[in-house]
Amino acid sequence: MALLVQKYGGTSVGSPERIEAVAERVSRARDNGDDVVVVVSAMSGETNRLIALAESISETPSPREMDVLVSTGEQVTIALLSMALHKRGLEARSYTGGQVGIRTDNAHTKARIQRIDEERMQGDLNAGRVVVVAGFQGVDDEGNITTLGRGGSDTTAVALAAALKADECQIYTDVDGVYTTDPRVVDQARRLDRITFEEMIEMASLGSKVLQIRAVEFAGKYNVPLRVLSSFKDGEGTLITLEDESEMEQPLVSGIAFNRDEAKLTISGVPDTPGSASRILKPVSDANIEIDMIVQNVGADNRTDFTFTVHRNDYEKAKTILDDIASNLSAREVTGDNRIAKVSIVGVGMRSHAGVASLMFESLSNEGINIQMISTSEIKISVVIAEKYLELAVRALHSAFELHEPVVEEA
Amino acid sequence: MALLVQKYGGTSVGSPERIEAVAERVSRARDNGDDVVVVVSAMSGETNRLIALAESISETPSPREMDVLVSTGEQVTIALLSMALHKRGLEARSYTGGQVGIRTDNAHTKARIQRIDEERMQGDLNAGRVVVVAGFQGVDDEGNITTLGRGGSDTTAVALAAALKADECQIYTDVDGVYTTDPRVVDQARRLDRITFEEMIEMASLGSKVLQIRAVEFAGKYNVPLRVLSSFKDGEGTLITLEDESEMEQPLVSGIAFNRDEAKLTISGVPDTPGSASRILKPVSDANIEIDMIVQNVGADNRTDFTFTVHRNDYEKAKTILDDIASNLSAREVTGDNRIAKVSIVGVGMRSHAGVASLMFESLSNEGINIQMISTSEIKISVVIAEKYLELAVRALHSAFELHEPVVEEA
Structure with missing residues (x-):
């Protein structure tokens, strides 16, 4: 029995049907006896819809109000996913970033997580509930809504995994792992079974869009095992770990x-x-x-x-x-x-x-x-x-x- | 110089253009030297869109999660209206029900307001800011998001007006006042210049859709002068007051x-x-x-x-x-x-x-x-x-x- 933090991005929750599929996957993990905290992004297209609304009103919308606006995207997803979990007989509760005590600095639209009060989540997990958390958002010390910037849901997932001492943080996305390079550019690109945090940080910061660099840094710092998997097909994905100490042949370049x-x-x-x-x-x-x-x-x-x-x-x-x-x-x-x-x-x-x-x-x-x-x-x-x-x-x-x-x- | 609480319903904020028109109206009140707290509903159609999303997932969605879901509708509006106010050079800050201390009981989807911490709003007003509050929502004692039920934005406005001891609570809607009866049924129906709280309660509870009965009860209880006006055309609307003590001829039936x-x-x-x-x-x-x-x-x-x-x-x-x-x-x-x-x-x-x-x-x-x-x-x-x-x-x-x-x- 493990504690898993699973994160599903915008494409993975892009429609009611896909949200149902995510609920299925969470349900399977519960059937295996695992405790699950789920972090979700806004449904794909939703953040852009909200930004377009803002831009129709102001060319320079205030960052504080942008955060109030776009944070609704994830809030919609957590409610819908919780409903889909209830339908499968699972107890589940949704939380916004602020509700679950994700405190950030006040750099609106680019905030950084400072601490997490894990008590409420732990209480729900102990009671057998699935905890569903809005990614990408938090509140500052004055209770203003903040967002971590695009892709920040990965960071939320890793930060929750670190705070809860989870066994694994699983990032579900539309690719099935980390590749030697972009398969759209090189046909022979190959999925890596594992990669070190250091390598992943360099890969992520340089444009491999699989994971946010801040999420990987966080994971490395708190030694949270991180796995990148596909939401759409089964497979082991790519495990991102501390530097491998086995005797296996190391490739020159990953x-x-x-x-x-x-x-x-x-x-x-x-x-x-x-x-x-x-x-x-x-x-x-x-x-x-x-x-x-x-x-x-x-x-x-x-x-x-x-x-x-x-x-x-x-x-x-x-x-x-x-x-x-x-x-x-x-x-x-x-x-x-x-x-x-x-x-x-x-x-x-x-x-x-x-x-x-x-x-x-x-x-x-x-x-x-x-x-x-x-x-x-x-x-x-x-x-x-x-x-x-x-x-x-x-x-x-x-x-x-x-x-x-x-x-x-x-x- | 008066303190006004203005409430705009879903039709009044139904598009970016209409939100701009609301910002204009708020701006005129500020030009008159009035302090303004604005309460807004979700953009018309938005609440139904969210409910349809929920229904596509579950026939019996959990009330707690429904509140998490539909409360995003007003949150979008407060951000957009604040941006439109900024564009006009006004300082403005948006708040969700929870952020501005609207405490309710925990009857999800039908919650009742129990108390309001007006301190934060008062601080903003003293600093010359327009305060923009999401109607229809609050939080219970455990921080769960609650909603007051449809039309609850009126109640929010009156409750804020009472807490802040506002000079007038103005309900902007798509009709220009309270009529002797529904003009769609009786051609000769006539707008009333004023009506007593008691009469308005009876009218509202019996289906005059202008105002929510709970809002009128609240207004009567705390003696908040309430005015119903049109968002779309200028006019005095209908003032709802304590029983009129003047010598004027009272009609038998209002x-x-x-x-x-x-x-x-x-x-x-x-x-x-x-x-x-x-x-x-x-x-x-x-x-x-x-x-x-x-x-x-x-x-x-x-x-x-x-x-x-x-x-x-x-x-x-x-x-x-x-x-x-x-x-x-x-x-x-x-x-x-x-x-x-x-x-x-x-x-x-x-x-x-x-x-x-x-x-x-x-x-x-x-x-x-x-x-x-x-x-x-x-x-x-x-x-x-x-x-x-x-x-x-x-x-x-x-x-x-x-x-x-x-x-x-x-x-």
Whole structure:
């Protein structure tokens, strides 16, 4: 008998019929003797419908009111799922984020979970009830409704699993696991049986849309076993665990991640003095723009060029902020490009192997692809290239690192 | 400078354009220097959409989950209206029933307000903000979401006005006031400039759909001046006040109310012993069925017939309960009719005038309409008739009591 937190995304609860199917799946887990907490998203299309309503009234709706508005999407789903569970003879109770004590900071539309009062849920579980929780939302210390931003339901599920010390957090989605890369780009892409948290964080942050990075970080931090499964077909999915300590052969590279939604900005001729970097980045992050890659090169005459990437939607806003900063810092100019893509190879195996970077760069060079930026971490190498080369680059790398070959697992 | 509580129903907020029009109206009140608390319903059609979703999943959805579901309707409206107010440069904050401390009992889908914490609203008003509150909803002592039942937004508005000691509670609706009777039935029906709380309670309870009876009771109890106005055209509407003490001529009868949504049930041959009435009515009201008229006649051999009316939707349920009771009480039989209507004449003026009842009965008799039940109060006489005679009866009474003639008001 295990305690499972199951999370179902918008597509999985996209119609009354699909909500019934989710209820069936929860019911099977109860039949197995498991306790279940279910976290659900808004029915697919609902969040967009609500946003369109807001936009029909205001071009710049207040973030606080956006949260009041869009949080209704999940609230509808929890009620409907609870009804579908009741119909199957299960006791179930629905809760909004606020009702179940999900406290967040007050960064409306992008809030972060600070703590969870698990007492009420534990009481329901002890009484044999299924607990159904609205994902993606919470309340701040003053009781204002907050949302965690799109995809935040994953984070809700992991945070509940951590608070309840659940045996597994299962993320049901429309794909059946984590793949070596996007199968729509590479035919031979292969489902991974398991992947480490570190690798998953790199994969998720780089655009593998399966899981939200914050959810994986949370899961890694609190050591919550996380499994990605399909809502629509049975299967084991992909288990995301602490670094595997078995003796099995580690592949050099586990997967190829990529992201089209990036834009890069360069501020050139910045005086190379201490504090320049923070004077550039702080106003950007104060505007709640997330910064991804950062590269700085020291140039001639004590001036430096500073390049970073942001989400493409934030490009214009970041550019405006940067233009202001440039004149304050007496920098030379601000340039940018929003037709770029980022491609990364990810794998814990690359830690102990030399030559991974050179194989990567060589493969790209063989295809005539110019590398605009490079950034590395212990288990990842990322490059920025022109967007038009994205598919070509991913296919070349998938082949160069032989990702279509299954890894031989030894018992 | 006054404190106004304004309530806008579903039709008044039925589209983004109409929400903008409400924002304009609120903005004009602010321009006049008034403080405003706005209570809104769900956009028209939204509650029915949500109920249909629930019904697509379960024929008997849990009342607790129905409340979680349908309360999202008002939550959407408060967010959108706040955005529309912001656009006009007004500071505004939206609150769900729970957030603004509307505590109710736990009778899901039919909850009653028990208390209101007005502190948070008062703080916003003092800071110059418009407070936008979701009507129709609250939370019970355990934080579960409750709803007051359809039309409960009126009650929310009056309860807030009472808690905040507002100068006026304005109910904006799709009619421009309270009429002597339904203008769709009688062409010459006339808008009343003012009506007493007592009359309004009788009118509302008898089917004048303008205002919820609980709202009027609340307003009368806490002496909240209540005004019914149109959202769509300007005008003074109808003011509902304590009994008028001026010297003006009182009409005998102020209006004709009627209700098609009734059904009657008779349990015959009940032993005429103390406690019979409560043994019959308690199980019915325990099932949350509201009982309207009650008539009891003592018959022969110490047995009595007991007749009451309920909402037509509750007819089958009440019949089932009554069949149980009948055998326990060894009553003779249970009969019923759900094709009845109730027509009432209402007026504080009838207190001091004899002959009102006989004029009413004579008018109906002249039209060949049989009276099935009679019930009277100090300011009202109600009769139950076959539904098919409803329009004929209302027209006959409107004419007999000369309601098309405006009352001459003396200064």
